Structure formats: C-alpha cells, structure tokens
Amino acid sequence: MTELLYQTDSYLQEFNATVTSVLPTERAIVLDRTAFYPGGGGQPCDFGTLTTESKTYAVEKVKKQGEDVLHFLSEDLPLPSVGTVTRGTLDWVRRYELMRTHTALHVLCGTIFRDYGAQVTGGDMQPLKGRLDFEFETMRGDLVREIEAAINNEVAQDREIRVKILPREEAFQIPDLIRTKINLLPEGILQVRTVEIVGLDLQADGGTHVHNTSEVGKIRVADYKSKGAINKRIYIELE
Numbered sequence: 001m002t003e004l005l006y007q008t009d010s011y012l013q014e015f016n017a018t019v020t021s022v023l024p025t026e027r028a029i030v031l032d033r034t035a036f037y038p039g040g041g042g043q044p045c046d047f048g049t050l051t052t053e054s055k056t057y058a059v060e061k062v063k064k065q066g067e068d069v070l071h072f073l074s075e076d077l078p079l080p081s082v083g084t085v086t087r088g089t090l091d092w093v094r095r096y097e098l099m100r101t102h103t104a105l106h107v108l109c110g111t112i113f114r115d116y117g118a119q120v121t122g123g124d125m126q127p128l129k130g131r132l133d134f135e136f137e138t139m140r141g142d143l144v145r146e147i148e149a150a151i152n153n154e155v156a157q158d159r160e161i162r163v164k165i166l167p168r169e170e171a172f173q174i175p176d177l178i179r180t181k182i183n184l185l186p187e188g189i190l191q192v193r194t195v196e197i198v199g200l201d202l203q204a205d206g207g208t209h210v211h212n213t214s215e216v217g218k219i220r221v222a223d224y225k226s227k228g229a230i231n232k233r234i235y236i237e238l239e
C-alpha cells in the first residue's frame, strides 16, 4: 500500500521513500509513499526521477494498481531491490502546469453550471490545455467569448481552493457533491476527497490543484464542438 502524499500536499516536489516491491517484467517498483500522481480523473500521470545511493532512474510512467502506486523506470539500469531508500523528484514544470490546467477546468465546470445549468459528462487534459464535455443543448458559437470572459473573471477573484478528505456519509450530505454524481462511487470507498473552489465549485476529485485561482493565469476558450444535439465539447488553453 502506497501513502499518497500528493492528496494532502500537491506542492510537494521531492520526497524520500522505500521500495516495498519490485515487478521485474514491467520494470516497475512500488514505494511506501509517493508524491507522483498516478493519473486519473482526466489528469495525466507525473514524470520525474528516483535517486538511490548510486543511481538515478527516470520515472517514465506512474500507475495506480489497487492500493499500490507503480513507478515504471527507464531500461538503462538494473532495478533497485526491496528496502532501497530513494529520493523522488517530480518534473515540476509539467506537474505545476497540470495543476493550473486542472483547476482551470474546474473553474470552467463551476461557471458553466452556475450560468447555464449544464453538467459535465467527461474531460481530458494535457499541460496547459484541456477539454470538458457538457450536456449543454443551448451552447452556440457566440457564447464562446461570454464564457471566456466569465471564467477569467472567476480566476481574477483570487478564489481559494480547499481540499478535504471526508467520511463517505458526510460527503453524501453535501448537495453540490450529489449533483456531480458522487453516488456513482463504489461502495467500498469509505472516504471521499473533495476539491472546492470557494464560492464557485465543489467536486469529489482525486487530482492535484493550485491553492488559489490567481495561479491559473489567463484562460482562452480555444474551440468548441457539437457532439450531437445535447453534448458539446469546450476546449481551453492557458498562457
């Protein structure tokens, strides 16, 4: 089982950890704790390095498997053995861009729900660009600039982002969370992590976010596409 350090401190760039198991065929190792985000909820995984006393490995992919986080290492070096102490270092430029992008997408989601009542059905992101799909029948081209102005106005409000880990029963009492389909969470999950953009948006979410919308910077609505009468896809880019 890997302790997920990024869940409570998204700004942690370096950490110490011990190798708890090795998967030679996959060239992956499990650590007792990690700051590497393993991907999920539309946010891609982190990259970076793991350094032991004698070697530095490139972390080329990170993936969650049950309660473990697998770190896939570059092929040039023999794998470390169980018990090895390592220092992990994130590719922070990439991760911070993903944090800004992820928060920007929540700003978009919260603003569109507030202004048009449209719900999100899916999304995806890369550093500094992303998209969300909405059930948004009334979306049309001349709303693009209006939406862009509204989301940049929210960013300019310097809204704080608060992350909490709540018991399942408590989370289920929050009306805003129920609208984001929290009831689809598997029964075995006893705790729910919530991400709140104070005054704008509240979601059950496992990703890494900035502390304040001021860190997001300027957002451009890059494009939108009709995926049928109801489903619309909105693309954003960050500067």
Ligand SMILES: [Zn+2]
Residues within 6 Å of the ligand: 041, 102, 106, 205, 206, 207
């Ligand atoms: Zn999210």
